[in-house]
Amino acid sequence: MLPELLQQYTKLKVVEIEDGMEIMADQVYIIPSNKDLSVHAGKLLLLEPSKPRGLRMPIDYFFENLASDMGERVVGVILSGMGADGELGLRMIKENLGMSMVQDPDTAEYDSMPNSSIQTGMVDYILPAEEMPEQITTYLSHPVIIHDGRENIRIASSHNALQKIFMLLRSHTGHDFSLYKQSTIIRRVERRIAFHQLENIVEYVHFLRENPLEIDVLFKELLIGVTKFFRDAPAFEQLKLELLPVLRKKGKNDSVRIWIAGCSTGEEAYSIAIILQECLDLLPHKHTVNVQLFATDLDQEAIEHARAGIYLSNLTGDVSQERLERYFIKKENNQYQIKKELREKIVFAQHNIIKDAPFTKLDLLCCRNLLIYLTSELQRKIFPVFHYSLIPTGLLFLGPSESVGNYTDLFQPLETKWKIFSRKDIESSYTRMIDFPFSVSRMEVKTNNDSVKTPRKNTTLAESFQKMLLDSYTPPSIVINDKGDIMYINGRMGKFMELNTGQAIMNVHRMIHEDLKYELGNAIHSANVQRKRVLVEG
Structure with missing residues (x-):
């Protein structure tokens, strides 16, 4: 019915897709009802829907497969439509060097799909439908x-x-x-x-x-690095199997430390947090551990997005109904938000994996689909850093197109298909990190009194008594300005802060211990935004 209807408006041949049909030039292909569509080696493949109507995202599914199969030759176009289907697929096209185009929402009968795609910030052209053909031709004609x-x-x-x-x-x-x-x-x-x-x-x-x-x-x-919830779902199921024994070895109140490097807008970080919680649910109730999750990215805007934890409704194509109900809150405008208790488990922070000091004493380091963008020279420098960051037998989780290269002396494969490795307990890889731009050795603050000294002045008995009370009964504390510069110190801070080698800079972000750096940064950011007291326990 639909092919015949469309044929009245175009000279191009309009056909309904048959399984295995080869893609030909100058044809319009119509997907049959109640089918998912994929593409491989230039042939269109029909599949039975994997999810019920309402939870399926057929455009995302097709665009994702099209981008993987044809890469930079793809032009993805989103026209008028309800919902958010196509938004993730368009991002996948951009990741694979394709071009993205969206109908101007003001000209669309239903603007939900165009607006959802535009919100990604990855749309090349926003045009009325009648202007699209000329722009596509102009773009594709460039040398x-x-x-x-x-x-x-x-x-x-x-x-x-x-x-x-x-x-x-x-x-x-x-x-x-x-x-x-x-x-x-x-x-x-x-x-x-x-x-x-x-x-x-x-x-x-x-x-x-x-x-x-x-x-x-x-x-x-x-910085385009597309992420989604449970990308490569079997990999996450395998990670659960490898993570569970690690958790079972933990003693009561031990810490579990996880770093998600290159977290982008947070979908992968929350996916890790979800499977971690599901693993903890399988442990005896009395077996409690302290969870510390750090998620970092170079892109500050992506970090802000991740902290908010708000995502479009097309996530239902990757998240089960059970997980949706447990970890998400449905909001207006085709959106879901991660529940507060899960958001607060993760410390999101801006971090440059190339030059900033790594997190350490990690049980799991997740760095997926980032190394593929770095030179082989830099990769050779990063793997010793990863080894240094992990505890003995700690887990390294890479993307499906990544590997540890020649560093089999540092990491042992646990699952070769989904690139899960275990850190080998060998002599420290510190010497291999000597030319990396950060310093892993610090000078601890060692003074008779950590308080900032000020010139003597005459004090009253009341002032002296107040100072004695502060020194004796209040915890170590500091006063900082909005840039983190330290204005005043009370008490001994050597347990929390240390001086960097080189020029002395009295800034809390530079002096705080590495294992506290990102929790503190996140707390300061929250206090600035919320304008209220922020308490971090642990």
Whole structure:
């Protein structure tokens, strides 16, 4: 019925999809009702729905498979529609270097799907439907998209121009991308050249200098790392099996420390928190442990999103009904929010895995689909850091396309398909970290009195008595300004703070012990935002 109806409005051939049908040019394909659609090796595959109507996300499912199969050749378009289906799939297309386009919500009969996609910040073009064909043709006709070879050679050989882009990014954002894979950087830059219809990379450098907002856009483009709840679901089920014995070995009130590096907008961090809770539920009731989860990313906006824990309704395609009811609250506008008790289990913080000191004494380090963007040289430096961060037999959880490379002396594979490794208990890998930009050794604050000394002045008996009470009966405490600079110290702080090697800087973020750094940063952020007392227990 639908193919015949659409055929009246186009000269292109409109056909209903049959299982195994090969994709041909200049055809419109219609999915049959009550089917899921996938694609592999250029052929369309029909599957029975895996979830009931209302929980299925067929557009996300198809876009995700299309992006994996055809990569940068994909153009994803979202038109008028209800709900949020397609939003995740569009992000997957962008991750794989495709182009994304959304109908202008003001021109859509139903604006929910367009608005959901626009909220990701990953949409290239927002246009009325009638303007889309011309823009698609213009974009795909650019030499860097056609890939005739000559433009790639010209860009790859423009070493100085690429170094200038790295310099502009570092000056504007404070982050150095020179250790990221240059092939990935070049492909992202090519996409921006085609978007602006510029001639070449040299012209793009001039454009960046004249338009600082484009530097922000490129920065976001380079950080694109799509995440979703329980991405590669069998991997998380396997992780549960490996994590449970670790928890059973813990004594009463022992700590369980987990770090999710490159957490993006938080879906993976909450997925880890959920399976951790499900593992704890299997332990005897009296077997209690202290849970410490840290989730970090380079992108501050992504961290803010993760802290809020608000996600679109298309998460139902990846989260079971049981988990939805236990860990989420349904909100208005096609949204769900992680329940407060689960949100508060995770400390989210901005962190640069390349230059910031790692978390230590970890039972689990999750770093999925991040290493694939880094040079092999940098990867070789990072694995000794991961080994240093984990306790003996601690778990390392990587993405399906990642491995420990030549570091089999540091890590033992537990599950080769889903890249779960155990830290080998060998001599410390500290010596291999000697050229990493952070320092793992600190100078502890050792003074007769940790209080900041001030010039003597005449004091009254009442003031002296108050000072004696403060010194004797109040816990160690500090007063800081909004930048973290220490204005006053009361009591002995050596248990909590230490001086860094080098120039003395009295800033709490620089001096606090590593195992407290991110909890404190998160608490200070919460106090600033909420303007009320924040209590962190543990």
